[in-house]
Every structure is written in structure tokens, then in C-alpha cells.
Amino acid sequence: KETFNGHQVLRLVPKSDGHLSLIKDLHNMIEQELDIWREVSDVGFPVDIRVPVHQLKMVKRYLKAYDIQFSTMIKDLQVLLDEEQKAMESALA
Amino acid sequence: RVPEPRNTDNFDFSSYHNLSEIYSFQDMLVAENPNLVSKIVIGQSYEDRPLNVLKFSTGGTNRPAIWIDTGIHSREWVTQASGLWFAQKIVTDFGRDPKLTAVLNQMDIFLEIVTNPDGYAFTHTNSRMWRKTRKPNPGSLCVGVDPNRNWKAGFGGPGSSGNPCSQTYRGPRAQSESEVNSIVRFVNSHNIKAFISIHSYSQLLMFPYGYTRTPIKDYTELDNLAQKAVTDLASLYGTSYKFGSIINAIYQASGGSIDWAYNQGIKYSYTFELRDTGRYGFLLPASEIIPTAQETWLALMTIMDHTLKNPY
Secondary structure (H helix, E strand, O other), X not given: OOOOOOOEXXXXXXXXXXXXXXXXXXXXXXXXXXXXXXXXXXXOOOEEEEEOHHHHHHHHHHHHHOOOEEEEEEOOHHHHXXXXXXXXXXXXX | OOOOOOOHHXXXXXXXXXXXXXXXXHHHHHHHOOOXXXXXXXXXXXXXXXXXXXXXXOOOOOOOEEEEEXXXXXXXXXXXXXXXXXXXXXXXXXXXXXXXXXXXXXXXXXXEOOOOHHHXXXXXHOOOOOOOOOOEOOOOOOEOOXXXXXXXXXXXXXXXXXXXXXXXXXXXXXXXXXXXXXHHHHHHOOOEEEEEEEEEOOOEEEEOOOOOOOOOOXXXXXXXXXXXXXXXXXXXXXXXXXXXEHHHXXXXXXXXXXXXXXXXXXXXXXXXXXXXXXXXXXXXXXXXXXXXXXXXXXXXXHHHHXXXXXXX
């Protein structure tokens, strides 16, 4: 079973057309590593991306370098998944 | 081993369920309501799972009908969970709620709760984050097609990918996926007047088009109806939805289901993105299933009522 320890979901807020392109470039660079939860749409609209733990530093550095505002929507995905699993098991019980 | 509920009264709508529990629920609902509910198997998934559609009907043949599907993207668990709640809501409200009763007295409702069963099963067994189907792609190690990029509506255009490893891989050709093609065959052989496809998340209600900026000819009517639907939805818990055409509300997406449905002549074609707006994403806590389903139901009723009152 695939686990997602340390994966974070980042919320990016593009403030310009340039940011939109940069986010698309980032996705193209590591398409198989990033999981877009909420796709790039327009300036001001959030983009949510699941980032595996081994890419976190690089992605955050990239966002900071290009002044793309972001926040951490989910700090550790596996923690939420474990909670979800526990909730399902206790509901069954 | 925990015994499964023996009737739908014991079914827990406030938790997430695996595929076999959902299939059992469907069978129980049919057994308990034989005069209202029947199950139609419209095809098989790639891994040979049945594609079940619940038909809610008070009789008649080839009646005008409403199509609702949930869970075409397997990881969007709140949609399948809401679909279960809708099914139960239809049987409990029929004969009690005048609007729903009026709809069912003249129309049928078709509800496909698990549109992508292989993907859904995979989210329970292997990867909770799986979105696509599970068909292998020849020549690639990557598996699956995005079943909401596989429809014959601007197929292959911008907003879909030709890369089998992409989450938005469109597939080798339009309607190549049995999960999609089964719906196409079913819809084309029935008298569908509204086609509603339910996704999560980001709280949107959208209508065609996604593949082109050209507005649909019924833009004003669908826009007004969307506004009413999201207002009704918000009346329960204050949940805020945006609405508009797919391409304006989110982004360009080609090969989507409701664009196809609209181009088949189904005027009332809508797609929802249910809760939330950025706290849990696809991992919406189970405690939010029922509120989500309840508020969505209000919007669904608004669209169904409008469809009934505006025959075309």
C-alpha cells in the first residue's frame, strides 16, 4: 500500500501571468512527482499541489525564488490518511 | 469480521465505505424498494467490475430522465458517499416531498454512484490518491486514463494530456474507456433531459463548455439556474459556491462529460465540485459527508425541478 509520509499539500496563489507560467513550468519539470489537486486557472485563484517529501525543499526554494506566495494546506498527508482509516475502522466496529 | 448491515436503515452514511459495502447497499435498496428502485448493469469496468446504475422510476417507458453520476475520479470519496445519501434520500422523500414526488411522477432518475469502480477499489487497497481508471497503457509503465478527459467533446484539445503518466491523460481515443463508453451507450439509448456529474473539491457549479470559449446557446438560462441552485445550496449551511462555464470558472478542459452531454442535446448539463475550499482537499473528514450531501441535494432538487417544469 502506497504511503504518503511527509507529503505536503501546498496552496499557491499566483499573483501575475508570470506566476501562472512559472507554476506550469514547475509542473512540467517534475510532472510525475507533483500531484495537482487544484489546477492552475487564473491570477488570484489558488493552486493546490501535493509534493512528495523528497521534492519539498526544491519546490519551496523554487516558489520563494520566484516570489510565488504559498502556504501549507496539509502538513503531513499520511497523518490525515491514518485518521481517515481509523475513522472508517471505528465506524465499522 | 464485522457483520454487514442487513438493511439500509443500519447503513452508516456518515462514514466512508469500500466498494463491496456500496454494492451491498445498492442491492439492499433495490430489495427494500422494488416498486421504485431497480439496478441496471450498464457495462463492466476494465477489471470486470459491474457498472451499476440505480434507476428510480414510478413506471412508464422511455420517460424523460435525469442522469446523476458520482465518483468518476476515484479519490474524490465525498462524491461516492454523497451518492449513497442521495439514493436513500430519493426513497425516503418520494411521496413526502412534493417537488421530488412531482419529478418522479413524470421522470426517471438514474444514479451511478461509483462511476470508476476500479479506481475506487484501488484507492482503498493501494493508493488513496488514485484518480484515473486502471487500464494499462501499451508502451508505458503508467496506468489509467482520466475518464473526464475521454469524452468526444473537443477530445485531445488543450486541458488534457497525451502523456499516459499524466493525471489528465485523455486515453488513446475518445470513449476508449469502458467506464465512459458504457455511459455514452446508455445515455444515447435513453431520454435524458438533465446530466449532472459530481466531483470534489473547490465548491463550484459549472455548465458547458470546458473545451472552448464559445458560449453555449443556452448560456443565460443555465447561468441563471446555476445561480439559483448555489443560492439554495448555501441556504442550509452558508457554503459558498462559484458558478459559471467550466472554462471561465476554472480552466480549459477538453473531453469532459458534460460538454459531451450538452452536445448530445441534453440542455441541463451541469457539473459540481463539492466541498472543501482548501483545508482537506480530497480528504474531507467523514463528519462532513452528510452536510455536504444535504446541501448538494438542495441544488440538485433545484435543477431537477427546473428540468421538470421546462420540458424541451
